[in-house]
Amino acid sequence: MVALTPIDKVLCLQSVDVFKHATTEMLAYIGSIAQESDAEKGQVVFWEDDVSAAMYVVVSGRVQLHKAGREVMTVTAGQSFGTWALFDNQPRVMTATALEDVHLLKIRSEDFYDLLSDHDEITPVIFRAVIERVNTLIAG
Numbered sequence: 001m002v003a004l005t006p007i008d009k010v011l012c013l014q015s016v017d018v019f020k021h022a023t024t025e026m027l028a029y030i031g032s033i034a035q036e037s038d039a040e041k042g043q044v045v046f047w048e049d050d051v052s053a054a055m056y057v058v059v060s061g062r063v064q065l066h067k068a069g070r071e072v073m074t075v076t077a078g079q080s081f082g083t084w085a086l087f088d089n090q091p092r093v094m095t096a097t098a099l100e101d102v103h104l105l106k107i108r109s110e111d112f113y114d115l116l117s118d119h120d121e122i123t124p125v126i127f128r129a130v131i132e133r134v135n136t137l138i139a140g
Helices: 006-013 024-033 109-118 122-139
Strands: 035-039 044-046 054-060 062-067 070-076 095-098 102-108
Touching: 006 024, 006 054, 006 102, 024 102, 024 109, 024 122, 054 062, 062 102, 102 109, 109 122
Parallel strands: none
Antiparallel strands: 035 102, 044 095, 054 102, 062 070, 062 095
16 A cells, blocks of 8 residues: 555544544644554454554554454444544453455554643543543433
């Protein structure tokens, strides 16, 4: 796959729910720590019970999230998965498997924490989106 430009990364990240209140400049900072990776059809991106160390954004392709052999959801281009890894390093609750060849952006939680310590203006924006997401989950 052709490497993404910084602008391409920003465009991918702007659709991620926890980054929805971030400015273009903030997304550029986040994009600077996002690593590109590929997974072939059938390849496991992460296993249930793995330590959560990164979140992913699908650039192209589809990833299936499944638990105990049952599909939970399919993630497609512009969507993220494993997002809670940025906030909690508890074991993964699902397995993620590439349904076709996929191109991903990977944001390691360690890099994300370093970014937040250097750019503290990003933190309240992220927390706002997380709080909204939690409230949505609670409301059912």
